Structures are given as structure tokens and as C-alpha cells.
Amino acid sequence: MSATEKYRALIDMAHQHGVSGFSASEADGVLTLSGSTTEGVKQKLLDAWQIIDPSLSAGDLVFAITDDGGGQAYTVKSGDTLSKIAAQHGTTWQKIYEHNRDTIENPDLIYPGQVIRIP
Template identity: 50%
Template sequence: MTLQEKYTAVIDIAKKNGVANLKVEQQGAVLHIAGKTSETVKQKMWDAYSKIDPDMRAGDLMLDVEAADFDEVYEIKKGDSLSKIAKQFGTTWQKIHEMNKDTIKNPDVIFPGQKIKIPKG
């Protein structure tokens, strides 16, 4: 079993939750997983790791995940607008747009399936 297979649960959580700048690399006998995400997703990844290696003694995983300045990743659904999403999360569409300028060029044009970061407060 490869290290990526061993830690599939941790990697899947990262991928499904849109961890930014996700890097999964094996260096020698250690798998390095790095990226930037919300505190909630970071904790989910640590929880998955602790189920695989409860005593954290294997020494074969380096989990370097930085908590970001957003609460969560949201997948846009049909009928959504940035204003509607902002209201749902108690923020403004301007803050959402500013945080997601890399994926949302025009705040009036969003698509179902797009994943966006929701800013804190």
C-alpha cells in the first residue's frame, strides 16, 4: 500500500472541500500534504489522520495545512447569486467577490458547480 492510498481519507477531505494550493507529494518515506483552508476543514483532516494513525507514531505523514481567512467553501447551485449567498452566510457580496477574484471575474456571472470561499463574518 502506498502512502497516498493509506491517507486517501485525508486527501479526499482536502479535495472535496477545496483546499487552496493543495500539494500532495511523497518525499522518501513521508507523504507531505500542504495547503490553505478553513479551520473546520483543517480539523476534519486532522480527525481523519488520527483515525488512521491514532497514536501518531507512524511518522509517515507531514500535514502542513494553514487556516485561511475564510470560514468555508461553498458550491454554487442553480439560482444562486452572490447577494443571495452573502445573505445566507451573513456577509456581503462584495467581500465574497473580493475573496474569489481568481475564479469570479464578473460578480454577475457565476455558474452552478463553482466552488467559492466564504469570508469570515
């Protein structure tokens, strides 16, 4: 089994969560994953890697996905809540609120069209 096949779920998860600039390339049996994303999504990917390779010692994966630091811009849609947005992005509503205190006065009141940052 190739490393790409072995880590297919991890690759699919990176695509599903919209890792920015994501790439997966295999050479000499070693798969390199790179890109940038939020801290929460990065942690989800690391957790998934540990499920596939519990000791993280197979040596067939280079995990070069970085935390984008400033966060990702997100435009609030009708029906959104901070909790719902957080669940979609692998973080907590509290982290989103803290990261956006300059634009969100009340965490229970966000509005369609409002642009927030996902840490």
C-alpha cells in the same frame, strides 16, 4: 502500502473540501500534504488523520495545511442558509455569522448573490 495509499481518504477529503493550493507529495515513504483552508476544514482533516493513525505517531505524514485566517469568499445561492453553508465548509453558522456581522444583519436573512466569508 505507500503513504499515499494509506492516506488516500485524507487526500480525497482535501480535494472534496477545496483546500486552496493543495498538494500531496511522497518522498522516502513520507507523504507531505500542504495548502490552506478554513479552520473547520483543517480540523476535519486532522480528525480524519487521527482515525487513520490514532496515535499520530507513524511518522509517515507531514501535515502542512494551514488556516487561511481571513476565510474563503462564498457567493450565496438560492436556497442557501447559514446552517447549510456551514455544514458544507466544516464550521458552524454562528462562526460564519460572527465573521460576517458587517454584511449580515439577520442570520436568518441571506440573499442569493451576497458574498460572505467562510472563517
